[in-house]
Amino acid sequence: MTDSTTFPADFLWGGATAANQIEGAYNEGGKGLSIQDVMPQGITTPRTDGPTDDNLKQVAIDFYHRYAEDIALFAEMGFKTFRFSIAWSRIFPLGDEAEPNEEGLAFYERVLDECEKHGIEPLVTISHYETPLHLTDTYDGWVNRELIGFYEHYARVLFARYGARVKYWLTFNEINSVLHAPLLSGGINTPKDQLTKTDLYQAVHNELVASALATRAARELAPNAQVGCMILAMPVYPLSPSPDDMMASLTTERTNLAFGDIHVRGEYPGYYLRSLRDQGVDLVITDDDRAVLKENTVDFVSLSYYVSVAETADESQRVVGKGNIMGGVRNPTLKESEWGWQIDPVGLRIVLNQFWDRWQKPLFIVENGLGAKDELVEIDGRKTVIDDYRIAYLNDHLVQVGEALTDGVEVMGFTPWGCIDLVSASTAQMSKRYGFIYVDRYDDGSGTLDRYKKKSFDWYAEVIESNGASLTR
Numbered sequence: 001m002t003d004s005t006t007f008p009a010d011f012l013w014g015g016a017t018a019a020n021q022i023e024g025a026y027n028e029g030g031k032g033l034s035i036q037d038v039m040p041q042g043i044t045t046p047r048t049d050g051p052t053d054d055n056l057k058q059v060a061i062d063f064y065h066r067y068a069e070d071i072a073l074f075a076e077m078g079f080k081t082f083r084f085s086i087a088w089s090r091i092f093p094l095g096d097e098a099e100p101n102e103e104g105l106a107f108y109e110r111v112l113d114e115c116e117k118h119g120i121e122p123l124v125t126i127s128h129y130e131t132p133l134h135l136t137d138t139y140d141g142w143v144n145r146e147l148i149g150f151y152e153h154y155a156r157v158l159f160a161r162y163g164a165r166v167k168y169w170l171t172f173n174e175i176n177s178v179l180h181a182p183l184l185s186g187g188i189n190t191p192k193d194q195l196t197k198t199d200l201y202q203a204v205h206n207e208l209v210a211s212a213l214a215t216r217a218a219r220e221l222a223p224n225a226q227v228g229c230m231i232l233a234m235p236v237y238p239l240s241p242s243p244d245d246m247m248a249s250l251t252t253e254r255t256n257l258a259f260g261d262i263h264v265r266g267e268y269p270g271y272y273l274r275s276l277r278d279q280g281v282d283l284v285i286t287d288d289d290r291a292v293l294k295e296n297t298v299d300f301v302s303l304s305y306y307v308s309v310a311e312t313a314d315e316s317q318r319v320v321g322k323g324n325i326m327g328g329v330r331n332p333t334l335k336e337s338e339w340g341w342q343i344d345p346v347g348l349r350i351v352l353n354q355f356w357d358r359w360q361k362p363l364f365i366v367e368n369g370l371g372a373k374d375e376l377v378e379i380d381g382r383k384t385v386i387d388d389y390r391i392a393y394l395n396d397h398l399v400q401v402g403e404a405l406t407d408g409v410e411v412m413g414f415t416p417w418g419c420i421d422l423v424s425a426s427t428a429q430m431s432k433r434y435g436f437i438y439v440d441r442y443d444d445g446s447g448t449l450d451r452y453k454k455k456s457f458d459w460y461a462e463v464i465e466s467n468g469a470s471l472t473r
């Protein structure tokens with residue numbers, strides 16, 4: 001039991017998704033292709049030339065046609081907020097057009113109607129791993145400065161159209177992941193092993209400037225909006241107490257923290273500039289860029305959290321494990337999921353405290369959860385999944401959120417990832433399930449797409465209803 005006052009009364013309980021992983025309808029409604037249409041196996045294989053039939057995301061869970069039913073189920077759980085992304089290529093099929101696609105804009109209007117009907121506050125990601133393919137093929141994605149203008153134009157269209165209805169916006173999903181997954185995160189066509197460090201860090205810079213320009217546009221077009229950055233959070237522990245291991249863990253951790261530092265403080269930290277110099281990276285940064293970054297910092301910091309990692313300066317001890325987009329050195333004290341992601345609830349408290357101490361900005365946990373294999377069973381004539389493992393995972397992480405709140409950290413809300421089963425980002429599987437709602441679809445593309453409530457559905461409804469008081473310590 002947490003104290004009934006642990007979670008603030010306006011805590012935003014909800015769930016999170018991304019367009020490419022739920023919508024399907026990849027070529028309907030005037031939508032253009034995105035990078036996801038050439039990544040049928042996620043980041044596990046090189047991209048294809050064009051769309052292929054083995055790509056589960058072409059149909060995904062058919063949210064494009066079933067959004068009303070799904071949002072009603074979220075409302076039944078008591079969601080206060082729902083995180084979804086807008087598919088850039090639904091609004092600008094190529095990405096570089098002047099005029100948006102009205103059918104795409106109308107679709108998200110209908111999604112917002114359903115949210116409003118149920119009193120659910122939308123939380124919108126502007127770019128979640130779905131760069132229009134044309135921008136990748138023609139411009140090499142974010143390596144090219146021209147993307148800044150295309151993105152700003154896209155963001156302006158969104159703020160003008162939805163600004164009065166959407167309060168919470170995230171500019172780029174897991175912006176720091178571009179260092180590790182350049183195509184997925186930065187729409188960069190040049191294969192990672194051929195990409196120069198200068199091009200990679202120029203892409204990072206271009207995204208950061210675009211994020212600041214979107215923040216400026218929101219202030220102008222949607223004055224009630226709050227704009228947040230989104231960081232893939234991954235605390236890094238020294239593998240041993242040696243100072244060299246501590247320094248190595250700090251250096252690795254700073255590759256993530258830099259993104260928050262720049263979004264919150266509006267300038268490049270000294271350690272980041274040093275690391276660029278050490279790598280021989282020479283960036284094009286204009287005076288205008290510097291001013292834009294400085295003047296348009298974020299209102300809040302959002303984060304995904306799944307795993308912590310370890311780090312060591314001793315090469316002979318570097319046993320690298322798996323993890324969210326980027327892995328790290330395995331921590332021998334932790335257990336791991338079926339996909340090898342190490343499970344560390346206390347790490348969430350650590351990262352929340354660290355971010356709060358560092359930035360003093362409200363924090364929003366917009367992803368967390370356990371990807372696991374589920375078995376659909378029939379109990380009393382009703383199909384369900386007894387997902388006690390998922391309940392335990394989320395319970396333990398939420399208890400740590402409660403601890404962080406008690407530590408004085410300001411946390412705005414919690415939207416666990418894949419509140420309804422969806423296609424995984426890294427491996428593009430259906431069998432890696434996160435949801436409270438089971439979707440009848442399988443890795444071979446078969447399935448009825450019917451929805452079933454898992455045991456965790458009722459559990460989460462009770463957590464929300466009791467504002468966290470029902471959690472088990």
Ligand code: BGP
Binds near residue numbers: 018304324
């Ligand atoms: C994050 C992404 C999500 C999501 C999640 C789980 O990196 O923002 O899009 O999918 O991780 O990862 P996966 O789907 O690979 O299990």
